[in-house]
Amino acid sequence: MTTSQDALKVQVHHSSDDRPPSPCGFVIFGAAGDLTHRKLLPALFDLFRAQRLPKNFFILGVSRDSWTDERFRKEAKASIKEFGNTAVSKDFLSRLYYRSSDGTTSGFKELAIALHALEKRHKTGGNVLFYLAVPPSAFGDIASQLHQQGLIYPAGHTEAWSRVVFEKPFGRDLESANALNAELHRFLREENIYRIDHYLGKETVQNILMFRFANTILEPLWNRNYIDHIQIMAYETLGVEHRAGYYEKAGALRDMFQNHMFQLLTLCAMEPPAHFTADQYLDEKAQVLLSLRPVAQNQLDNFVVRGQYAKGTIGRKKVPGYRQEPEVDRKSQTETFVAMKLFIDNWRWHGVPFYLRSGKRLISQGTEILVQFKQIPHSIFASFRHQQFASNILCFRIQPDEGISFRFEAKQPGPEINLASINFNFDYKTTFHTKLMGAYERLLLDCMHGDRTLFIREDIVDLSWKFITPILKHWEKSKRPVALYPAGSWGPKEAMALIHGDGRKWRSYVPNYNIPTDGYGKEL
Numbered sequence: 001m002t003t004s005q006d007a008l009k010v011q012v013h014h015s016s017d018d019r020p021p022s023p024c025g026f027v028i029f030g031a032a033g034d035l036t037h038r039k040l041l042p043a044l045f046d047l048f049r050a051q052r053l054p055k056n057f058f059i060l061g062v063s064r065d066s067w068t069d070e071r072f073r074k075e076a077k078a079s080i081k082e083f084g085n086t087a088v089s090k091d092f093l094s095r096l097y098y099r100s101s102d103g104t105t106s107g108f109k110e111l112a113i114a115l116h117a118l119e120k121r122h123k124t125g126g127n128v129l130f131y132l133a134v135p136p137s138a139f140g141d142i143a144s145q146l147h148q149q150g151l152i153y154p155a156g157h158t159e160a161w162s163r164v165v166f167e168k169p170f171g172r173d174l175e176s177a178n179a180l181n182a183e184l185h186r187f188l189r190e191e192n193i194y195r196i197d198h199y200l201g202k203e204t205v206q207n208i209l210m211f212r213f214a215n216t217i218l219e220p221l222w223n224r225n226y227i228d229h230i231q232i233m234a235y236e237t238l239g240v241e242h243r244a245g246y247y248e249k250a251g252a253l254r255d256m257f258q259n260h261m262f263q264l265l266t267l268c269a270m271e272p273p274a275h276f277t278a279d280q281y282l283d284e285k286a287q288v289l290l291s292l293r294p295v296a297q298n299q300l301d302n303f304v305v306r307g308q309y310a311k312g313t314i315g316r317k318k319v320p321g322y323r324q325e326p327e328v329d330r331k332s333q334t335e336t337f338v339a340m341k342l343f344i345d346n347w348r349w350h351g352v353p354f355y356l357r358s359g360k361r362l363i364s365q366g367t368e369i370l371v372q373f374k375q376i377p378h379s380i381f382a383s384f385r386h387q388q389f390a391s392n393i394l395c396f397r398i399q400p401d402e403g404i405s406f407r408f409e410a411k412q413p414g415p416e417i418n419l420a421s422i423n424f425n426f427d428y429k430t431t432f433h434t435k436l437m438g439a440y441e442r443l444l445l446d447c448m449h450g451d452r453t454l455f456i457r458e459d460i461v462d463l464s465w466k467f468i469t470p471i472l473k474h475w476e477k478s479k480r481p482v483a484l485y486p487a488g489s490w491g492p493k494e495a496m497a498l499i500h501g502d503g504r505k506w507r508s509y510v511p512n513y514n515i516p517t518d519g520y521g522k523e524l
Contacts, residue, residue, distance in 0.1 A: 021052075021054050021445065021448035022125070022127055022161075022448070023054045023057060023123060023124040023125055023127060024054060024057055024124050024128060025057065025119060025124045025128045026058070026060065027060045027062060027128060027129070027131070028059065028060070028061050028133060029062050029063070029130065029131065029133060029138075029142055030063055030132070030133035031061025031067075031072065031098065032063040032064075033133055036061070036079075036133050039198075039440045040131065041059075041079050042079060042080050042438075043440035043444055044059060045084060045086075046441050047444065047445060048089075048092050054124075054448070056123045057095060057124065058095045058097060058118050058122045060114070060115060061097070061099070062098075063100070064100065064101065064102060066100050067098050068098060069096065069098050072096055072097070073093045073096050076088070076093065095122070097114070103138075103142075103145075105145065108146070108148070108149050109149065111149075112149040112151060115128070126158065126159075126160030128151065128161075128162050128163075129165065129447055129448065130146065131165045132167060136166075136180065139166060139184065140180070140183040140184065143164065143184050143187045143188055146187070152187065152192060161450065162192060163194055164192055164193060164194065165194045165447060166193065166196065168195075168196070169254060169258070169259070170456070171461070172249075173465055173472055174462065174469040177461055177465045190458055194447055194452060194455045195456035195461065196443055196456075197259050198443065199259075199263055199367075200263055200439075200443070200455070201438070201439030201440060201441075201442040201443040201454060202399065202402070202439045204398045204399075204403065204428075205263075205398055206442075208267045208369070208396055209267060211404065212272075219272075224349055224351055226373055226374055227352055227371060227372070227374065228352070229352060229354070229355060229504060230269075230352070230353075230354050231356075231506065231507065232265060232268070232355070232368075232369050233356070233357050233358065233366075233506075233508060234256060234260065234261065234357075234358040234367040235362045235363075235366050235508075236359065236365060237314050237315070237361065237364065237365045238360060238361070239320075239322065239325060239336075239361050239487070240328070240360065244327040247334065247336075248327065248328060251306075251334045251335045251336075252336055252338045252359060253335060253338050253471060254468070256338070256358040257338060257358065258464050258468045259456070260358075261356050261358055262289065262467075263285075264369060264398075266460075267285075268369060268371075269288045269344055270287070271348070276453075278451065278452045278453040281453055282452075282453070285460060286459050286460050286463060287346075288344060291344045291345050291346045291349075292342060292344060292467050293343040294470075297470065297474055301478075303341045304339070304340045304471055305337075305338065305340075305483065305492060305494045306338055306482050307336065307339075307484065307491055307494070307495060308321075308322050308323075308335055308337065308483070308484055308485070309322050309337070309359070309485055309487045310322070310323075310484045311324065311486070312361065312486035312489065313488045314361065319488075321487065322334070322336050322360075333475075335482055336361065337359030337360065337362075337495070338357065338359070339356070339495035340355070340498075341354070341355055341356075341502075342354050353502065353504075355498070355499050355504075359491050361487035362490060363488050363489055365400065366400060366508075367399045368396060368508065369398070370394070370507055370508070372393050372507065373391055392408055392409075393405075393406070394406050395407075397427075401427055402428045402429075402436060403426050403427030404425075405424065405426070406423070406424045408422055408424065409421060410422045443455075490506070
């Protein structure tokens with residue numbers, strides 16, 4: 001069953017807050033890098049094309065490469081065509097500029113002079129958004145240099161504003177994250193810092209809150225009394241690709257769980273804030289992380305499984321194992337897959353397990369949150385035991401086909417009493433007939449408005465690392481090798497045992513979102 005505008009009248013309630021952003025300049029450090037060309041420039045152009053950028057703006061790219069304005073514009077045009085699939089306007093390209101910088105004080109002085117000249121030319125009033133698409137090791141030096149040149153200032157200090165966006169990873173563990181925050185706070189106030197997690201810009205991620213707190217039918221059931229468990233899953237068919245150098249030092253736990261997976265967890269489990277303001281919303285997310293049940297070191301292997309992909313087949317194509325990838329240690333114990341069981345010790349969720357799993361080189365691609373409700377306690381039908389009734393399942397599809405599915409039981413037509421599991425499916429494309437705003441578009445727009453709601457606050461970074469760091473230390477000391485799984489599978493068997501031992505099953509709406517499977521492709 002699929003919703004459509006023919007079957008279900010879509011009534012749109014528009015927000016009263018649709019103000020245009022104030023004039024500003026964008027300064028992108030790492031302008032010659034992959035993130036800038038795959039995500040940032042296409043996102044900025046899509047905002048420009050949708051008339052969501054201010055009329056007065058400019059983009060200044062900065063990196064060590066000896067490019068000119070023309071070279072930067074040429075590269076930007078090619079990137080937007082490749083990743084945005086659209087023609088690029090001359091007006092947009094004319095607002096792109098480039099400066100080479102070697103990271104020295106003299107280089108930043110020249111950058112400041114160029115920036116002030118562009119502010120006057122484009123009448124941006126001194127408002128500037130700095131985007132650090134660079135390795136974390138460069139965060140502190142850039143913040144220091146910007147501070148020395150008077151380019152960053154606290155809110156209310158002047159009529160203009162300055163904001164700095166930091167890409168993940170934000171630290172490698174609790175100690176390094178605390179050190180990085182302390183260094184940045186020498187030059188920046190927390191109100192100037194925007195720690196970005198692009199998952200939070202995805203439409204379906206934002207819709208979790210709307211679905212929970214804008215519908216009276218669901219929220220009374222959203223607790224330990226009606227929900228059996230929740231699964232949060234992120235699958236990738238790709239391997240490490242060109243990121244092997246980074247991935248060898250990071251691994252799946254740092255790369256996916258400390259940020260993306262835990263952010264999805266907090267959205268599922270948080271209490272409703274009194275008002276939807278940034279601080280109250282982030283306070284409730286922090287409370288979820290504060291309530292995570294610590295796991296004793298000698299019990300960690302019963303709650304967390306790490307795996308690594310071996311050679312296998314993806315889409316009939318043979319692919320190498322992780323240890324055969326370029327720049328990877330042939331004896332590497334770096335995890336490319338993690339499955340985790342955790343509990344939240346509060347009144348709403350006491351006793352409800354949350355199962356998280358994420359990995360590379362799996363059989364399918366997708367991100368989803370699956371909420372399984374408890375089975376009925378008693379069957380009134382003589383021909384059916386209550387165990388024969390399938391549990392209701394609510395599934396948030398984060399990507400690639402954004403939407404929401406709900407499974408319920410219904411009678412099959414005919415004289416006999418036969419049951420069927422029906423899937424009610426909503427997806428954005430067929431319901432709203434519109435292209436969804438990309439995650440980076442939404443988050444860049446929020447930056448311009450000074451809205452920190454969808455960004456990561458310092459205490460949330462600390463709390464997530466506080467839970468993750470003991471696991472990392474345990475693995476460093478553990479003699480248990482990483483569990484291997486063939487590329488093109490659903491991960492190591494040990495991960496299946498993590499949930500099967502509780503009498504439950506991994507379930508997924510991937511690859512066919514209308515048919516839940518048990519994690520190995522077997523229909524349920």
